[in-house]
Amino acid sequence: MSPFPSDRLALGVDLGGTRLRAAAMTQTGEIVASAEMPTAAQGGPERILGDIVGLVKTVTDGISADAIVGLCVCAPGPLDARNGIALHIPTLPGFDDFPVAAVLGAKLPFPVSLENDGIAAAVAEWRYGAGRGVDNLVYMTVSTGIGGGVIADGRVLYGRMGMAGHIGHMSIRPDGNICPCGNAGCFEAYGSGTAFTARGRKAAAGRRESSLSGIADILHARDIFTAAKDGDGLARDLVAEEAEILGQGVRSLLHLYSPDLVVIGGGLSNAFDQLEGGIRAYISARALLPFREIPIRRAELGDLSGVVGTAALAFAHAHPEG
Numbered sequence: 135m136s137p138f139p140s141d142r143l144a145l146g147v148d149l150g151g152t153r154l155r156a157a158a159m160t161q162t163g164e165i166v167a168s169a170e171m172p173t174a175a176q177g178g179p180e181r182i183l184g185d186i187v188g189l190v191k192t193v194t195d196g197i198s199a200d201a202i203v204g205l206c207v208c209a210p211g212p213l214d215a216r217n218g219i220a221l222h223i224p225t226l227p228g229f230d231d232f233p234v235a236a237v238l239g240a241k242l243p244f245p246v247s248l249e250n251d252g253i254a255a256a257v258a259e260w261r262y263g264a265g266r267g268v269d270n271l272v273y274m275t276v277s278t279g280i281g282g283g284v285i286a287d288g289r290v291l292y293g294r295m296g297m298a299g300h301i302g303h304m305s306i307r308p309d310g311n312i313c314p315c316g317n318a319g320c321f322e323a324y325g326s327g328t329a330f331t332a333r334g335r336k337a338a339a340g341r342r343e344s345s346l347s348g349i350a351d352i353l354h355a356r357d358i359f360t361a362a363k364d365g366d367g368l369a370r371d372l373v374a375e376e377a378e379i380l381g382q383g384v385r386s387l388l389h390l391y392s393p394d395l396v397v398i399g400g401g402l403s404n405a406f407d408q409l410e411g412g413i414r415a416y417i418s419a420r421a422l423l424p425f426r427e428i429p430i431r432r433a434e435l436g437d438l439s440g441v442v443g444t445a446a447l448a449f450a451h452a453h454p455e456g
């Protein structure tokens with residue numbers, strides 16, 4: 135039974151590097167109001183928190199503050215979720231050791247918490263998306279970078295300072311390509327959409343037999359997937375290589391967390407049907423035997439995963455036993 139009357143709402147805010155989204159949601163996952171705008175990424179924390187307050191006012195228009203159990207904001211990490219402090223957000227200058235929850239909480243009439251965006255998306259898929267009904271889930275987002283979140287034994291795996299699940303920084307190639315984090319050979323430096331696109335641009339240059347060669351300089355991930363669907367050999371090789379790299383990451387995640395299910399979201403999951411076979415083949419060949427049949431599914435909530443997950447977490451924070 136729900137611990138809250140059905141008219142109670144939680145607010146979710148997804149602070150991303152390019153988009154800022156807010157929503158008001160019921161405990162059954164119904165979004166009753168939402169709003170979004172571009173993130174003023176170079177504007178600094180004061181400007182961005184002002185924009186968040188503006189969006190919150192929009193989505194709570196006509197709703198009594200008493201009906202709102204709380205607000206949770208998600209952002210790229212690393213951040214100290216326990217204390218509501220952004221430690222360092224590479225895409226958002228100025229959020230260094232910045233107390234997001236405390237500063238925002240002083241401006242709003244309800245409790246405010248902060249959460250890693252990968253964990254928020256994992257919770258969204260677990261509660262309302264592709265992972266409904268399981269107790270163990272690994273969520274992996276593959277877009278500009280790679281992030282994630284883990285549900286283990288029916289609860290969110292937080293780790294020290296709420297920082298568990300930075301799966302993009304697993305090392306898969308010691309001494310390999312440099313990752314945006316500064317280390318060499320991270321999963322993100324090979325499997326992200328950014329890395330995939332960079333490989334495509336490099337490979338397409340001078341390959342006249344490929345339809346990609348004419349657009350090598352401006353190539354995007356979706357161009358590679360479209361060309362692969364049309365039978366372009368180079369594009370098909372690039373997609374197969376990407377699927378194998380994602381398989382390498384998923385293999386480690388299966389062995390580390392023993393999930394019932396792996397859910398893949400983010401921009402590259404739009405081409406999940408083209409990647410799934412290659413990921414599956416790698417797992418079937420290379421994972422330990424009892425892990426080979428674990429299902430891998432595409433995320434269901436798309437761009438809404440951040441606001442849905444944070445709103446779900448705001449309910450959980452307001453009623454930890456609920």
Ligand SMILES: [Zn+2]
Nearest residue numbers: 303313315320
């Ligand atoms: Zn890294």
